[in-house]
Amino acid sequence: MIAIALGIAFGCVALALLFNGWRLLKGPALGDRIVALDTMVINAIALIVLVGMSGGSDTYFEAALLLAMVGFVSTIAYCKFILRGDIVE
Amino acid sequence: MSTLVDIIVVALVLLGATFVLIGSWGLVRLPSTMERLHGPTKATTLGLGSLLLASVVYFQGRLGIWTAHELLIALFLFITAPISANMIAKVHLHRRRIGAIEEPDGIAGPPPRPAGEGDWATFEAPEKDTQASTANS
Numbered sequence: 001m002i003a004i005a006l007g008i009a010f011g012c013v014a015l016a017l018l019f020n021g022w023r024l025l026k027g028p029a030l031g032d033r034i035v036a037l038d039t040m041v042i043n044a045i046a047l048i049v050l051v052g053m054s055g056g057s058d059t060y061f062e063a064a065l066l067l068a069m070v071g072f073v074s075t076i077a078y079c080k081f082i083l084r085g086d087i088v089e
Numbered sequence: 090m091s092t093l094v095d096i097i098v099v100a101l102v103l104l105g106a107t108f109v110l111i112g113s114w115g116l117v118r119l120p121s122t123m124e125r126l127h128g129p130t131k132a133t134t135l136g137l138g139s140l141l142l143a144s145v146v147y148f149q150g151r152l153g154i155w156t157a158h159e160l161l162i163a164l165f166l167f168i169t170a171p172i173s174a175n176m177i178a179k180v181h182l183h184r185r186r187i188g189a190i191e192e193p194d195g196i197a198g199p200p201p202r203p204a205g206e207g208d209w210a211t212f213e214a215p216e217k218d219t220q221a222s223t224a225n226s
Contacts, residue, residue, distance in 0.1 A: 002147070005099040009106035009140070016113035016133075023116050023125075029190050031122045031181035038173055039116060039129035045162065046109055046137050049144050053102075058148060061158035068162050072169040079176035083183060 006054045013050065017043050034078055041071030094150030101143035108136025122181050122190075130174040138163045179211045186212065 017040060024036035045064050052060035115128025141159040148154045184190050203209060 001095050002098055002102075002151075005102045009102050012106035012110040016110050019113040019117045029122045029181065030184060031177050032125060034177050034180065035122075035125060035129055036116065038177070039113060039133055042129070042133050042137055042166070043109060043113065045166075046105070046140050049137075049140050049159070050102075053144050053147050056152060058154055058156050058158070061156065061162070065158060065162050065165070068165050068169075072165075072173060075173045076176055079173075079180050082180050083176075 003054070006050060009050055010047075010054075013043055013046050017047075030082065034075060037078075038071065038075045041067060041075075045071075091150070094146060098143050098147045098150070101139050101146065105136045105139030105143060108132050108139060110136075112136060123178065126174055126178060130170050134166055134170045137166060182209065182211060 020036045020040045020043060024033055024040070027033055045067050048060050048064040048067065052058065052064075109132075112128045112131070112133030115132060116125055119125045119128060141163045144159045145156065148156050181190070
């Protein structure tokens, strides 16, 4: 039963990643692309958690935790670069 | 006991996957950038929290391993998601202000000016002689 639910969840998250990729390519504003990248990181974390559950090993969660931190820092860095580099405050 | 754990895990996994998918679908479907912020920051974060909870229950109930990493990830995400959404909204406001965005606004229209004098705080240069000012030196 859990295996079927995990299969459905894999499909949903993969479809969500496709949606994010479409928004990342299409834009149109810069903010949309940043949102799409941020959401892609969150979906990648979801995928890692699902892989860890279906594999039955708890070694994947360090990767998920690291990805959560790096994703947050990179989003903030991207926003800060645009705010400070494009606009003279 | 095992059946109960199975039911809880399946319900949480399906709920989480649905919310993750709804968040990303909102990113595709909603008409303007400010509205597109809603889907990923709320629905996707909630869905990921549900998936992490399912993982905790699964490892505890099926394999007998107690792991707290998932709770740490969930806590970290719930703290950081509003901060990144705030930063992205600031980027959008600034780029709209300098005229880099010609995209029409969605249903809600452009964000209104705040009441009283002055503009949004992110547009204001820090004043001299305040503690957080960068114009002091």
